[in-house]
Amino acid sequence: MVNFTILAGGFSTFIATYVFDSDASTLSLTQQTETGPSPSWIASHPTNLSILYAVNELNPGGNLQSFTVDSTGGLQNIDNVTTGGNGPTFTVMLSTGEVTAMNFGSPNCSFVATDPNDPLRFERDSPVISFPIPDGAPSNPHMSLEVNDEVLVPDLGGDKIWRIARDGAPGNFKVQGQIDIDQGAGPRHIAVLDNILFTVHEKTSTLTAQAIPAAPNGTTFPLIANVSIIPEDALPGSQFAAAEILISTPTDAFPNPLIYVSNRNISPNVTDPRGDTIAIFEFVSGAADAQAAGNTRRMLRRPSRSRPNKGGNGQGAGAGAGAGADTAAPASGQLNLLAQVPTGLQQIRSMALGRVDDGGDEFIIAGANTVGGVAVFQRVDGGRNLTLVARNEDLQNRTSFVFVEQ
Secondary structure, X not given: OOEEEEEEEEOOOEEEEEEEEOOOOEEEEEEEEEOOOOOOOEEEOOOOOOEEEEEEOOOOOOEEEEEEEOOOOOEEEEEEEEOOOOOEOOOOEOOOOOEEEEEOOOOEEEEEOEEOOEEEEEOOOOOXXXXXXXXXXXXXXXXXXXXXXXXXXXXXXXXEEEEEEEOOOOOOEEEXXXXXXXXXXXXXXXXXXXXXXXXXXXXXXXXXXEEOOOOOOOOOOOOOEEEEOXXXXXXXXXXXXXOOEEEOOOOOOOOOXXXXXXXXXXXXXXXXXXXXXXXXXXXXXXXXXHHHHHXXXXXXXXXXXXXXXXXXXXXXXXXXXXXXXXXXXXXXXXXXXXXXXXXXXXXXXXXXXXXXXXXXXXXXXXXXXXXXXXXXXXXEHHHOEEEXXXXXXOOOOEEEEEEOOO
């Protein structure tokens, strides 16, 4: 029997623990650990799966928390610190020991240093980083991704990818440039593979690919590819807001890196009983002419590693810092849609790949923010499609996931 322990954050007062039995195809809710309000995003320590970080997505205010994780997936809160802003939606630990907090409800973010001898303990002197936006202009940072020696932060409201660099002592950072995004696109989450920045845009429900210019500067290269992720058979009146992106790590079982993005139908009036879809794409470099011909159907405007380490959050090749950033990026390419997989989940805010080191990357877990519970899908056909293997509807509003020990 192969059991995977999975932690799930959400808009509640607890983090849930699930056990997925891949042989029996069952997903069981085993624990609920009280954490305080809205632990909406959780992330493992990059090398120690017994340490977990979480945000309390409050507005006004917001907190960052640390926990120990025991062998059953139970949690104990160790430390808490303010994020210095409102409504933090994302956290991850950097290779240099800071834990990020993206304050969606205010135009700033924090990179909170931890005790060099105890990553469960937060320092209290890490300054808040404000973004250089005009007074009154929107700014809603939604994620952070370490890429080589900088951190990229997609700003959903500001239509920019901020480029942030270290600036002295631990916890001190500065904005060193930006990548401009088309106005109104709403960049939400990103992934990087071979120096190509893949961005899922909430407001247009599109997936784009572009090369990353050398830092530091404000240069923006033209888009290599730009496609809609909305299913062609979406019900009339649906209102989509794209949410998550994952890129799988190549392995013998899954040799090609594939891109998984989640659709969210947020219409208050139209609900598709099939649920939202996970769209699967493959990026083929050097195929500009093929893209022009093939995409007419729906064309709309973490430390570097080849495999995630044991503490990875199941986000695949694109989640690590650098992810091949020393490789020259192609000047052209094509995003090919491989599948649109209905999930039975309403409003997928997040999903996660299992870890490569224990074979968990055969599976993707996703959760409904409203109706449908939590579902586990098996990657089939080399990852080019998904099959539902288990579902648990004991809880709703599970909005982030971490695979821990088996």
